[in-house]
Amino acid sequence: MNIQLESWEHMALEQIPQFLAGSGVPWVSQARQSAFERYKAHGLPTRREEEWKYTDVTQIGKRASLAPDSIPPDPPSEAALFSWALAQEHPHLMVFVNGYYSDGLSAIGEMPDGARLESLAELLDGTAELSSESLDASHEHTIFGALNTALATDGAVLHLAAGTVLQDPVYLLFIASGHGTAIYPRNLIVVGEGARATVIEHYFGMIDAHHFTDTLTQIKLAAGAELQHCKLLQEGNASFHVAGIHAEQAAHSRFGSQSFALGSRLARNDITSRLNGPECQCEFDGLYLLDGKQHVDHHTRIDHLAPSCTSREYYRGILDGESHGVFNGKVIVHPHAIKTDAHQSNRNLLLSREAEVDTKPQLEIFADDVRCTHGATVGQLDDDSLFYLRSRGIDADSAHSLLLYGFANDIIARVADPGMRTRIEHLVLDRLPQGEQIKELL
Template sequence: MSESMLDPYRDAFHLLAKTLPGAELSWLRSARRHAFERFEALRFPTTRSEEWKYTNVSAIGQRPWHFASSRGDNVDVSAIVDDLVLDKTATRLVFVNGRHAPRLSRIGDLPEGAFVGSLTRALREIPERLEPLIARVMPHDGFAALNAAFRSDGYVVVLPAACRIESPMQMLFIAEETGLATHPFNVVLAEQASHCAIVEQFVGVADDSYLTNAVTRIVAAEGADISHCRIQEEARRAFHVARMDVEAQCSSRVASHAYAFGSALSRVDIDVNLAGTDARTDVNGLYFARGRQHMDHHTRIEHELPRCTSREHYRGVIDDASHGVFDGRVIVHQGAQQTDAHLANQNLLLSHDAEIDTKPQLEIYADDVKCTHGATVGRLDETQLFYLRARGIDESVARATLVWAFARDVIDRMNADSVRARLTKLLLARTPEAARIRELI
């Protein structure tokens, strides 16, 4: 990325810095300024970096993005929201083109002391809770630095001790403006023995390319139980880059479910730090690519202390001339005795032109552990196809049924019925002969 290509970013930052949420907070102004300086130093990653060797993001740096919506608050996407709502009675926050849309959102009855709202509101009402997560965190790469400099809105969930919100809360991000770069920043702070489930959903209806560059941070205190699900349904020409950082304290449990269906190019990084004894994380994912889509998922789970458990299951379906990337890394530190970790990545190639690069990794520096990892890449089983064909099922339906069964394994790991129903709908839409499969199931 040349110096001249940085100029539009500099101009946009100087123009917008005083209008972004929290601009009145001196520590936030300083954090934004330092983040932009870090972006200038790091720039966008290149394929020369080992972490990005299979994902070329040069097209993002070459686009003339704008960083604030020109549509205002009058964009009517109510029909889209109605179609996407998982539970009409549950809490939901809707963001359109990077801005919170209160009239489309719904805050249900919250337990005493709980906060659920937009980042803009949180910076007005509880800035002291956000300062440690914003001012004291060093961005990992150019995308994270850009988010830290331009973050405009997002959701914030703060749960006091023993607080429980049973119904999944839906955080819906809708993009309908071509050429717009949005930088959602989301926070979940769960205190001791609290519980909630969050569905983070990205949907695009823009006609041409746009950029979503999102960061989510989750801190689970002792005994907290957090379920986070992200569903990526961006428009077919969109770019989607996302990062999730999780800190899990003693005896806490954090589940991450990531499902990718949309965008031209997507990259998701999920880092989980098991920073307390007896903590557990379940990291599940499904990517379903077709056409010329490129989907990249990087995960990193760090076992820092004894008796922690991690379970990771990712599956990919790669069709046409699409490209999938999976890089899963589990690190067991020297003091993390009695670690129990399992990492698995299975991939199904449906075309001779489909491509997958998978790299499961274990780094173990302790001697009393139980750790396994593995990856598989294959095509549809001819024996299974023959079995279905022998029972009078058309070949196209038989193939679609096997693809459905392979991908459905990850969807079934979601506990919430409303979320599974949405994922099932998305999977059937991408599976040939969907109507016939409905008859079979």
């Protein structure tokens, strides 16, 4: 028996809490129960497992409880967090506090015909025709996925019928309020044939709160559909955060995923896509900006299962203090996936001697006539560039910040939504010396 299982038992959580959504619906209970069994049999992963070699989640297992909160959080404090988290109005805003949908804080504007944005809990409890795909076990790429299926409280369900175009982004704000809570959001995004949308997931928490978020987003793209998905992690520096973003793409669909990790003590993002039909396009971008003892791990996996698909991955990290960044990019080109065009790059800047990066490309190619490239760098700021800026009268601190901003900006510029792009740009500049000055000149 391993240590995680012991602590699990210590938590005396032998069964799935009755207060979770869908407890009266047989298929939901069944899905939760089997996921729960999987979790109990396996326990939390250890560093002996290849996929968790660089990320130690023992601390999560040592928590007082992994059970989700059953008590609604304090309304005044959530309202305050809410106002800090958002910089502007959002036409389609869903707010979740500790994993529970807050009707009062949310505002879903008028949607075009064919678009539905709803709370998962309401759908699970209601008689709506939510199929078992909403708690699909095939998306449990890690044991945290199983834990999420077992304990998911709520989340957003976005359904777009064929041809539906959603102009304004759907903004999902996940607030972590209070200490010690365990938060399990579960989202489902289904984009019909030729439909198009942008979804933003923003995770926000208090600076020193010890909470644990285990979130999972399932994405299904029908033929010719397009989804831009942007995740901003801004939880406090004491939090643990584990996320799965898993897409299935049909022919000619386009999927863009951006992951910005600016907060949390330990974060792990598993981002995957299966390119099931020909001529899919898939782009994963990521930026992690770390300091102190922060640890952020991006594990990506792209399965090329059909011919003539294109995938791109651009991940960058800026690491200061004793922080640790991990990037593991797996690309699998399956037999028959001829004319695959895959490129992956991971670039890191280390600003201190104690900061550390583990970067690992993993290309597995089982088809002929493919083009797969990858590159990874770990380095410092370039002296020539610094001198160039200083020779124009820019002081050393500002020159540093300008170069770091530029390094980050190559990723930020890939965000499709202009409001979000500016927001992230500002958040990054807030972290840089003289960043305020640069902000004023933008």
